[in-house]
Amino acid sequence: MGEVDVSFIQAIEHRPKPTVTEAQGIPLIDLSIPDTQLLVAQIADACKNWGFFQVINHGVPSQLREKVFSASKSFFSQAKEEKLRVRRDERNPLGYYDTEHTKNVRDWKEVFDFTVESPMVMPVSPDPRDEEVKKFINQWPRNPENLRELCEEYAKEVKKLSFKLMGLIALSLGLAADRFDKCFEDSTSFIRLNYYPPCPSPDLALGVGRHKDAGALTVLYQDDVGGLEVKPKTDGEWIRVKPTPNAYIINVGDIIQVWSNDKYESVEHRVMVNSKRERFSIPFFFNPSHSTRVKPVVELTNDENPANYEEYNWGKFFVTRKLSNFKKLDVENIQINHFKVSA
Numbered sequence: 001m002g003e004v005d006v007s008f009i010q011a012i013e014h015r016p017k018p019t020v021t022e023a024q025g026i027p028l029i030d031l032s033i034p035d036t037q038l039l040v041a042q043i044a045d046a047c048k049n050w051g052f053f054q055v056i057n058h059g060v061p062s063q064l065r066e067k068v069f070s071a072s073k074s075f076f077s078q079a080k081e082e083k084l085r086v087r088r089d090e091r092n093p094l095g096y097y098d099t100e101h102t103k104n105v106r107d108w109k110e111v112f113d114f115t116v117e118s119p120m121v122m123p124v125s126p127d128p129r130d131e132e133v134k135k136f137i138n139q140w141p142r143n144p145e146n147l148r149e150l151c152e153e154y155a156k157e158v159k160k161l162s163f164k165l166m167g168l169i170a171l172s173l174g175l176a177a178d179r180f181d182k183c184f185e186d187s188t189s190f191i192r193l194n195y196y197p198p199c200p201s202p203d204l205a206l207g208v209g210r211h212k213d214a215g216a217l218t219v220l221y222q223d224d225v226g227g228l229e230v231k232p233k234t235d236g237e238w239i240r241v242k243p244t245p246n247a248y249i250i251n252v253g254d255i256i257q258v259w260s261n262d263k264y265e266s267v268e269h270r271v272m273v274n275s276k277r278e279r280f281s282i283p284f285f286f287n288p289s290h291s292t293r294v295k296p297v298v299e300l301t302n303d304e305n306p307a308n309y310e311e312y313n314w315g316k317f318f319v320t321r322k323l324s325n326f327k328k329l330d331v332e333n334i335q336i337n338h339f340k341v342s343a
């Protein structure tokens, strides 16, 4: 990518600030502590007050993660023609692309997406009357040769961590640890290799525009460059999440917000770019199966605390969102607040 094209330019109110505020006090949770009750209390506090947190002693081997980062770097360093051999298009949402839009502004990044379950089953169209589903298959590049094997091994490890976190979150809501496990059979989870090239105008563009993650949970690893900013609900300011070696950043996504009936909220975040260093990150998006009907869990609602959301189908929501990120549309893309029950 050369000079900043007009498609990347953020509206003035969404441009990054020239000075960065480092986040203070983001919960850092040690998953190896033997006292489950204490762990659950820490998770509850982090989800309620921050919507995101970091975890250490998470069980994902750091050597494997480093190998995936280095394979990712080698994939993105190839000539564009080579990367375009595995590009995504409207028929297959998996693979490489460099034209993702967030809220209709182009992101300064390149990505490579692959699913955790292969094939992954998803509806073909956002139309609620169209019941057709399709099996999607990952596209793997010729180089680096070991990318597929490393990514598949990494996916298994992060999936284990995601189930563990989901269990702790369920416990923190007073539910059984396996309350949500069934929803994640035949999951639509996917992993994204993110590459943010140096940007000549980091004051005008963003690596990823402000957004909330639509799925249940995001398990993210960022390299040591930094650039991830969040807007926790306790504070209206964007704050920078300083990279912590060997820690995963966990975000509550929109689905947990709905399941918990707003007890936990999905946090807005974005990525700043810089003119000097390229940046890499790898989010794992833990998403339920396409047939999951998302609504506040019955155990958490009653007459005094009625459901804040109408039920929606995850597969249709996801497909609608995918199509809108793929190209610039004239309308706002689908959001959970479209399902909010009006007071």
Ligand SMILES: O=C(O)CCC(=O)C(=O)O
Pocket: 192, 194, 208, 213, 220, 222, 227, 228, 269, 270, 271, 280, 281, 282, 283
């Ligand atoms: O690169 C990052 O640190 C975060 C990326 C992100 O928020 C996303 O891909 O949804």
Ligand SMILES: [Fe+2]
Pocket: 211, 212, 213, 218, 269
């Ligand atoms: Fe995100």
